[in-house]
Amino acid sequence: MKTEFDLWNIHTGAPHPFNARAPRIDNGTGRPDPDRYTDPAYARAEWDRVFARSWLLAGPLSDIPEPGDFMTFDIGPESFIVVRGEDGTIHAHYNVCPHRGSQLVTTDFGSLDRFTCPFHSWKFGLDGRNQEVTDRDTFRPEVLCHGTDLSSVRCEVAAGLVFVAMDPAIKPLREFLAPILPQLELYEIDQMYVVQHRRSDWGANWKGGVDAFAEIYHLHAVHPQTQGLMDDRTQIDLWPGGLSRQFVPFAQPSPRFPDQESVNPGIQFMLRDAGIDPATFTGTARDTRAALQQAKRQRGVELGLRYERFSDSQLSDSVVYSIFPNVQIGCHPEAVFLHRFLPHPTDPNQFTYDTCILYRHVDAPGYSAPAWMGLAEDVDLSGRTRPEVIHTRLGEPPCLGEVLDQDSELLPVVQKGAHSRGFKGPLWSEQEGRLRHFHAELDRLMASG
Known part of the structure; x- marks a missing residue:
């Protein structure tokens, strides 16, 4: 079924519907209690009222392409197995044997025809049904009648991503994502696969991570190197359920940057990535973003990439979505x-930051993931191998790249300040509207009891 994005004609000159602003949502001007970042009791309630009642992103569907392929998803105190069944159906189960509670699998990924408990070798089908109880005749029937199957959870797929939910009564995933789902589907994430996956433990509350990634107000202070090639006064859109997006324009200087004319080295890097020779480019920095858009659109025509479904800003910018409670997706035509x-199981002063890059392979000259994503030259972009997860522990250098490393260094400083009696709670500007929107949904669920 075609959408308004597919039907839009670039030659009419009409605004692309993708860029249309969402109806305004006013989340007020309140100042929330900072205990949400530090209080263990709040964190325990948060697990039951927020995470146990929300759709949680387990991973991309491309990680389990064949029957028997599985991935584990660990979050807070829980671990889940997400597996493709023999008939192609996606199942999700708590990663625990009903006999004595042993975890069934301990690897990030794998492929099995069934699950076997390492403790007493009980066996389970991919659909979670028990296939064998070791020495069944030694159990009284009244014991086994309590249930020998795995405990399963809701599992649904949208836009090439697999979500799980512990709440059996939760609304369907596609209904929850409805305001943004057509936009996400434009990027065809279902045709992408992971080419880099990194995980690192940070000394801060998980909401501190959400907050930092949901605004670009901090770029001039924490990441000043970005000011010459990224605008930081941008469009923000909010939708019910804690959903939001923000455009992050590339290849043009921030209004804060003193030189708005020179095509600086950072912008030259982006022009070159789009196939434009900076040495022959005759415009100024005011012209570079539009030139990059035109170059990529032409490349799309030459390579048959169907870029006509994208707005100009989608070709040059990062469009960043927040999916409540704990996911952000930075979207680009070639990669996301x-x-x-991920909250720590017991300590509100720690969380795990999990990030991966998904890429759509096209074997054509000049086509690649945006160079600023920082993929190493030896990264396999073919999709033939799934990279291992590189996990750095708390206190180890995360080695995520210059910008992310700067965030990992700052957030523990913010977390320490959140414990101070002098901090009365955040004061959010309109540039931080996505943060206020996120916390409004958080408060709604926390008040639900």
Whole structure:
């Protein structure tokens, strides 16, 4: 079924519907209690009222392409197995044997025809049904009648991503994502696969991570190197359920940057990535973003990439979505960033930052993921191998790249300040509207009891 994005004609000169602003949502001007970042009791309630009642991103569907392929998804105190069944159906189960509670699998990924408990070798089908109880005749029937199957959870797929939910009564995933789902589907994430996956433990609350990634107000202070090639006064859109997006324009200086004319080295890097020779480019920095858009659109025509479904800004910018509670997706025609902020099982002063890059392979000259994503030259872009997860522990250098490393260094400083009696709670500007929107949904669920 075609959407308004597919039907839009670039030659009419009409605004692309993708860029249309969402109806305004006013989340007020309140100042929330900072205990949400530090209080263990709040974190325990948050697990039951927020995470146990929300759709949670387990991973991309491309990680389990064949029957028997599985991935584990660990978040807070829980671990889940997400597996493709023999008939192609996606199942999700708690990663725990009903006999004595042993975890069934301990690897990030794998492929099995069934699950076997390492403790007493009980066996389970991919659909979670028990296939064998070791020495069944030694159990009284009244014991086994309590249930020998795996405990399964809701599992649904949208836009090439697999979500799980612990709440059996939760609304369907596509209904929850409805305001943004047609936009996400434009990027065809279902045709992408992981080419880089990194995980690191940070000394801060998971909401501190969400907050930092949901605004670009901090770029001039924390990441000043970005000011010459990224605008930081941008469009923000909010939708019910804690959903939001923000455009992050590339290849043009921030209004804060003193030189708005020179095509600086950072912008030259982006022009070159789009196939434009900076040495022959005759415009100024005011012209570079539009030139990059035109070059990519032409490349799309030459390579048959169907870029006509994208607005100009989608070709040059990062469009970053927040999916409540703990996911952000940075979208580009060639590749997307998936960011997950995973709460620590017991300590509100720690979380795990999980990030991966998904890429759509096209074997054509000049086509690649945006160079600023920082993929190493030895990264396999063919999709033939799934990279291992590189996990750095708390206190180890995360080695995520210059910008992300700067965030990992700053957030523990912010977390320490959140414990101070002098901090009364955040004061959000309109540039931080996505943060206020996120916390409004958080408060709604926390008040639900």
